Amino acid sequence: MKLNVNGAERELNVPDDMPLLWALRDTLNIKGPKFGCGVAACGSCTVLMDGNPIRSCVTPVSAVSGVITTIEGLEKDGKLHPVQQAWFDEQVAQCGYCQSGQIMSAVALLTEIPNPTDTEIDQAMGGNLCRCGTYPKIRAAIHRAAGAGV
Amino acid sequence: MGRIATIARRTFLVGAVAIAGGVAFGYYQFKKPVNNPLKDGLADGEATFNPYVKIASDGKITIIAPRAEMGQGIMTTLAALVAEELEVGLDQVTVEHGPASGAYFNSGVLAENAPYASFEHSMIKDSFRSVMGAMGKIISLQITGGSTSTVDAFEKMRHAGALAREMLKGAAAKELGVDMATLKAERGAIMDPASGKSLTYGALALKAATIEPPSDIKLKDRKDWKLLGKSQPRVDMRAKVTGAPVFGIDVSLPDMVYGTVKMNPRLGGRMKSYDAKAAQAMPAVIKVVEIDCQFGHGLGVIADNTWTAFQAADAITVEWGEAPYPADTKTIMGVIETALNAGGGTALREIGDVSVEFADAPQDRLVEATYSVPFLAHAAMEPMNATAQFKDGKLELWSPNQGPTITRFVCSNMTGLDQDDITVHTTMMGGAFGRRGEMDFSGYATLLAMAADGKPVKVTWTREEDMKHDLYRPAAMAKFKARLGADGIPTALDAASASPSVMRSVVRRNMPSMASAPLGPDKSITDGAFNQPYGIANQSVRGIDVDLMIPVSFWRSVGNSQNAFFHESFMDEIALAAKMDPAQLRLKLMADHPAAAKAVEKVMAMSGWGKERPGHAKGIAFCLSFGSWVAEVVEVTDTADGIRITNVWAVADVGTALDPDNIKAQIISGAIFGLSAAMGQEITFSDGMVEQSNYPDYDAMRIYQTPEFHVEVHENAEDMGGVGEIGTPPAAPALANAIFALTGKRIRTLPLSKEVKFA
Numbered sequence: 084m085k086l087n088v089n090g091a092e093r094e095l096n097v098p099d100d101m102p103l104l105w106a107l108r109d110t111l112n113i114k115g116p117k118f119g120c121g122v123a124a125c126g127s128c129t130v131l132m133d134g135n136p137i138r139s140c141v142t143p144v145s146a147v148s149g150v151i152t153t154i155e156g157l158e159k160d161g162k163l164h165p166v167q168q169a170w171f172d173e174q175v176a177q178c179g180y181c182q183s184g185q186i187m188s189a190v191a192l193l194t195e196i197p198n199p200t201d202t203e204i205d206q207a208m209g210g211n212l213c214r215c216g217t218y219p220k221i222r223a224a225i226h227r228a229a230g231a232g233v
Numbered sequence: 234m235g236r237i238a239t240i241a242r243r244t245f246l247v248g249a250v251a252i253a254g255g256v257a258f259g260y261y262q263f264k265k266p267v268n269n270p271l272k273d274g275l276a277d278g279e280a281t282f283n284p285y286v287k288i289a290s291d292g293k294i295t296i297i298a299p300r301a302e303m304g305q306g307i308m309t310t311l312a313a314l315v316a317e318e319l320e321v322g323l324d325q326v327t328v329e330h331g332p333a334s335g336a337y338f339n340s341g342v343l344a345e346n347a348p349y350a351s352f353e354h355s356m357i358k359d360s361f362r363s364v365m366g367a368m369g370k371i372i373s374l375q376i377t378g379g380s381t382s383t384v385d386a387f388e389k390m391r392h393a394g395a396l397a398r399e400m401l402k403g404a405a406a407k408e409l410g411v412d413m414a415t416l417k418a419e420r421g422a423i424m425d426p427a428s429g430k431s432l433t434y435g436a437l438a439l440k441a442a443t444i445e446p447p448s449d450i451k452l453k454d455r456k457d458w459k460l461l462g463k464s465q466p467r468v469d470m471r472a473k474v475t476g477a478p479v480f481g482i483d484v485s486l487p488d489m490v491y492g493t494v495k496m497n498p499r500l501g502g503r504m505k506s507y508d509a510k511a512a513q514a515m516p517a518v519i520k521v522v523e524i525d526c527q528f529g530h531g532l533g534v535i536a537d538n539t540w541t542a543f544q545a546a547d548a549i550t551v552e553w554g555e556a557p558y559p560a561d562t563k564t565i566m567g568v569i570e571t572a573l574n575a576g577g578g579t580a581l582r583e584i585g586d587v588s589v590e591f592a593d594a595p596q597d598r599l600v601e602a603t604y605s606v607p608f609l610a611h612a613a614m615e616p617m618n619a620t621a622q623f624k625d626g627k628l629e630l631w632s633p634n635q636g637p638t639i640t641r642f643v644c645s646n647m648t649g650l651d652q653d654d655i656t657v658h659t660t661m662m663g664g665a666f667g668r669r670g671e672m673d674f675s676g677y678a679t680l681l682a683m684a685a686d687g688k689p690v691k692v693t694w695t696r697e698e699d700m701k702h703d704l705y706r707p708a709a710m711a712k713f714k715a716r717l718g719a720d721g722i723p724t725a726l727d728a729a730s731a732s733p734s735v736m737r738s739v740v741r742r743n744m745p746s747m748a749s750a751p752l753g754p755d756k757s758i759t760d761g762a763f764n765q766p767y768g769i770a771n772q773s774v775r776g777i778d779v780d781l782m783i784p785v786s787f788w789r790s791v792g793n794s795q796n797a798f799f800h801e802s803f804m805d806e807i808a809l810a811a812k813m814d815p816a817q818l819r820l821k822l823m824a825d826h827p828a829a830a831k832a833v834e835k836v837m838a839m840s841g842w843g844k845e846r847p848g849h850a851k852g853i854a855f856c857l858s859f860g861s862w863v864a865e866v867v868e869v870t871d872t873a874d875g876i877r878i879t880n881v882w883a884v885a886d887v888g889t890a891l892d893p894d895n896i897k898a899q900i901i902s903g904a905i906f907g908l909s910a911a912m913g914q915e916i917t918f919s920d921g922m923v924e925q926s927n928y929p930d931y932d933a934m935r936i937y938q939t940p941e942f943h944v945e946v947h948e949n950a951e952d953m954g955g956v957g958e959i960g961t962p963p964a965a966p967a968l969a970n971a972i973f974a975l976t977g978k979r980i981r982t983l984p985l986s987k988e989v990k991f992a
Binding site: 097105108109110114115116117118119120122124125153157158170174176177180205206208209211212213215217220222 | 304306466467470471473474475476477479480482483485491538539540543612613614615616661662663664665666693695696697894901902903904906927929933934935936939941942
């Protein structure tokens, strides 16, 4: 089957029921989306399908019906995406493992709501777990990115 | 000296690890210079100056930060120690974990294990600490733990930078024919102010590395620091905001195959029989391997991809053997309770005579309480994994681990390979919190690699396997009793804390031959209770080691995580009985320790202590842990959905703050870790198996539950303290005390969600 990932057509030869996460990681060597729980409970595997956030750990490749963007697809011409830049400027990441998923969820949120309130941030980001407790900085980074205009 | 010598003989790390490591304590071994492990792997044009610094002719400067980067920002702070003296910016260097080597021994972690409060100094106590510290070198203990990385590195890594700088200056002096005292090092170059000439470190490196290092190095005064004491951007931040493949689970090697494990969920139980036909029939499955080792009994699967390995493991049916401990939580807690009630144990603090004080105490002057906390999982975001390759008689491991030399030691014992034939690459870690100080995941990858026909195999655990095969924070119970004086101030404290010993469990797994050796008292059983800066005239704090075979281990702040909850909840109960303000009571008792008192006074001022917003209430707690003095205030309110934590104020005195913003981030991180556990985390057993399996039944604080944080860092304390764990201990008791203030309900058993609902 064919998969459009980060602007490139990729040929995939995997079972239909393999979750997108493992096709990306083990077959296409795209390691940004992370395995955290396997049951859509932590958000580490979040990628965008036609701009909408999906949990790639529970999405079979056969159910992929649109263009996939992973964190590797955010940078343009070696320049960080404004959300990534905000994450850098606020020094959000600690262990960093959940941050690919956090950033992808934040990109989707800011696309839908360019200037979210704290409550809107809490609602949109509630599915993304962080065991290092970087939440206060995630909030700050989303406000910063909103200010910079995503 | 008698009692000290007895403790020294009996204390775990000196007694057990040293003997198991096959070494005997000797002056020669302590004084002998360490080998530089970087000499073996130098590229063309690359020179090394000491175990921490490599400089290449092309100008690339590499600093080795030999402690596990698991989120705490240690790579950045350690690199800054070297860079400060080397006179380079962090933007000019590459920072790596480096190889497993005894050169990177950690003295701090053993000194921290000395059985005294960190503020107690005397000739005997300090010499005991330095003997313990020296053991770190002798047993090649390269480990990240005990919040000791910066304390341990503070002198030696600045020295490493200064030595390299002076050698570079020496080479430049020869090259320019001038006196080296006239030269200046700046931003990776040596300048001659007289001639205006300048030579880069790259140009000087090969020659400089052959120069005899000077023996008298003077480190910079603090007032001259350019990097230290100031907040630095993290050296790993760009990789982490771009999804770079830096974690163990991201390792990718030519011809790599993928594996997983399915171990007996009755921890330590054996495998009776299994049927793997369905798994072996899957086209992408390569092999099913039996695992039988000190970490567990079960099966490994090797396949073409991780997902198939998971599917195959799921398809195997197994008859598991019995667990070597009681089958359910109620019986397990009963064992702990029985041990607590039986009394005895080891007192690490014995002041005055509590028995005399309690003998004639009137009932209305007595305060008594019993507390209980559950087993806890680490639940780091990156599930356990490691990659291993066994080829041509050599083993290579890529492991997200906190103890590279112990990993090598354990894998050597498991395979019979010489330690010199084992290479350990330490990757970045997606969280660890103590879990990755264990060796099971590296051990299993090693065993699968031995069966993988020379191919590298990446062994990833499912989240369920991770949750059900953790090495848990022990469950614990404690009894506290105080006698109040006429003024309400306690005159006696009699406390006992009972839990299975972490140290004994660690030795059982990693040094099976030492499993029955007498290990002596485990300080962690009473850590956070026996060593607090409260001036109560008569004190007895006993630790009771409960004999239970449930595997337990280090969990962020270890013993402090339970004992601060016991101790600081009890301080609130004393205050209530004495009709005193809980913060004022603490201030009175810590009058001899200005660093503690100033932290409490500051947190009171920041939080507006004593003034409540309508419908809100606050609780306070304090804990001295890992040499740092931390006071926290938690504010809660009741909402239609349940209790909500609205604000947390924290003041931490770390003595010397090397990177203030990173320290603040760690205080918040530690507090959220502690609040997450206090609110709702609990590992329970049924039929010998852990009942929780994934985040839906073992969750942590989410962004919508996260309060506003207000953190200040103090530097009043005389000694430098740790950072990575210190935010955790006061969080649970401050929350429990706040809930008491809000609702009048004193909750003595964690998690709090057993009694109240959180929004």
